[in-house]
Amino acid sequence: MSQISEAEVRAEVRAWLKANWDPDMSLVEWRNKLADSGWGMPQWPREWHGRGLPGGLVRVVDEEFAALGAVGVLKGGIGRLAAATLLEHGTDFQKQKFLRRIITGEDTWCQLFSEPGSGSDLAGATTRAEFDGKEWIINGQKVWTTSAHHAKYGTLLARTDWDAPKHDGLSYFILDLKQPGVEVKPLRQMNGYASFNQVFFTDAKVPSEHLVSSVGNGWQVAVTTLAHERRFADGTSSPRRRQREGRIYEEERAEITTVMEPYKWYPQRAGRVDLVIERARETGADQDPQVRQEIAKLMTLANSAEWTSRRARAVQRQGRPQGPEGSLGKLAASHVARSAAHVHTLITGTAAMLTSAESPRAGVIAEILVSVPATSIAGGTDEIQRNIIAERVLELPKEPRFDAGPFRKVRRN
């Protein structure tokens, strides 16, 4: 089959936008058009609201939308991870029910994986799901759940068999959070935001058709979600449009304010390398040879990490299996973030601790310092990434395991 060229895609999307784009439409109406035409998620399969385009050509579509100021689908959020997982493991019923509303942004999602005793050791989850002959009954607790306070659905990892080995006793569900058996309690972080929650389940219910894949296959499904999460570690940025006029822009701004609110500090969490040189110039720190040296080290690191991730994307585009670049990306991002926080501290000095409107960059520098640690934790800690690289990339001997046999008998936190 001959592959579609960049020029063909550009011409097609441009013509489609010319005929259809209207900033006075409602956001949902417009995104339904995107779902029908496939231009909202062009890399998805044709039968599920996409156009089956290779990943490398998505950029062309984005460029044409940006040139016209046309609104696309929400770039970040956990709905995207849920969608990627459903495309791989979901039933037709689930794809039919959930994918379109992820594109339109009508449903927001959260990820109900981590528990107080199982974060890195995710397969040790103890939230239980029991089938009562009609539906699944859920009891237990999750924590660190980004966006649970406004999510409609959550992807839930729960234990369905206590006698199977740890990884084989888990199942993956789609849980409706807006029901009486679910209690969501926000947690406040040291940077002042409250993006995470504790979520408690007391006889919460999941219909049997919301089980993803099969009973006992939850770990395999969760691995798919995590692979997408690590690949898009910081794919949460929202478009910064000029104050354009039209109903759709107003609705998009409102959506960004609410749905993307938990991700507001994510640029700071990545270290704000983009601010380093400007800050060095405005403070005069660029004249200090020691600071210059540290800036040079940071820029070298940040640029090589970027090139490594571009190599990983190129491999992905060509449909080749992911190499070591994929595993290195997340670890590199957290190294860059921590180095950037160090350099910001050198540049700004003790004033980096100030948070008022008059403080350096109105408190953004302080926010960087208290947000960067999250990069080394979210989506798998640095230590876990190193274990993955050691075992799967370098093929070093595996960590000794003490969790074989029925999960019921395994020692746990």
Ligand SMILES: Cc1cc2nc3c(=O)[nH]c(=O)nc-3n(C[C@H](O)[C@H](O)[C@H](O)COP(=O)(O)OP(=O)(O)OC[C@H]3O[C@@H](n4cnc5c(N)ncnc54)[C@H](O)[C@@H]3O)c2cc1C
């Ligand atoms: C910004 C952010 C957003 C998040 N969003 C979500 C979300 O939406 N949904 C969700 O379910 N979770 C979410 N998390 C939780 C995240 O996935 C967990 O925090 C993470 O997996 C680590 O688990 P833990 O906090 O339980 O730490 P632990 O697993 O208790 O780890 C504690 C320390 O021990 C180390 N350690 C543990 N095991 C090993 C080992 N085998 N070898 C070496 N060192 C080890 C760890 O590296 C860490 O330093 C989020 C976290 C952050 C920071």
